[in-house]
Amino acid sequence: MIQLFAPLVIVVALGTLVAFVNRGLSPHHSARVALLVLVLGGVTTVPVIGHLVISFVVGIPEVGPIVHNALHSGGVHLAKPNWLGPVALVAFAYAVFLLTRLFLSRRQLRVWKGGGVVVAPDADMYAFALPGSQQGVVVSQGLINSLTSDELAIVLAHEHAHLENRHDRWILVGQICAAVNPLMRHSLASLRFALERWADEDAVQKCGSRQLVRETIVKVALGSQQPKHALGVASFGVVERVRVLGSPERGGSRVNLMFSACGVMLMAVLCAFQWHHIAMAIAAVCG
Secondary structure (H helix, E strand, C coil): CHHHHHHHHHHHHHHHHHHHHHCCECHHHHHHHHHHHHHHHHHHHHHHHHHHHHHHHHCCCCCHHHHHHHHHHCCCCCCCCCCHHHHHHHHHHHHHHHHHHHHHHHHHHHHCCCCEEEEECCCCECEEECCCCCCEEEEEHHHHHHCCHHHHHHHHHHHHHHHHCCHHHHHHHHHHHHHHCHHHHHHHHHHHHHHHHHHHHHHHHHHCCHHHHHHHHHHHHHHECCCCCCECCCCCCHHHHHHHHCCCCCCECHHHHHHHHHHHHHHHHHHHHHCHHHHHHHHHHHC
């Protein structure tokens, strides 16, 4: 049992430390590290849930002996059935619930037809990049009426940065991994912040003024009605982003980068070790 849970506990702890150090990196590096942490955390969790669910099934009189004999003959030794089996079933059901809610929320955004800039006849203030293959930016008429031409150009530059770098796919992968292991949601927050910072810096490069980008973000955030799960200029971490934009762009500390890289590599080793449970089970069943 210790061999089953120890790698997962260490991976979650490392993920928390890396997410903390990650804020000191450039947005590009921070986003990549956060996504790797989420993927490794999610992938490491799957064997634990699978192992516990199978252990629970083994305890069922009608099917348990058949499953147990098949796995035991292949050298797979399961944990004894206990209260953790039902807990794993609940965790699995909760992950399915979160994933279903996620995909339904993303599907609601499909009412907008992508391609270029879509102006929504709405008095509320919002702007966001359409996820998936739609590849467009939705801007409300209320936002257009509230901004100057330079401020609107910054908003569009921010959203086009999300589209050009396919940040919607990064967020989708991160959300799936965080649904599998909710303890990794701090890394999801780190990923979302890094992607918004990435788009902020791209907007600065295109518009040439960090101060104007700061002012635009604050102005949009004060009246924004951002759709859930959408990438927008005022969707996440506004206060911290405005604070960071008050100073020149930083490349990130080499110490932070090295620590993050070592943490990710150690997580990868533990993830590979954890998956031997699934590999042995598959070999036993197929054999």
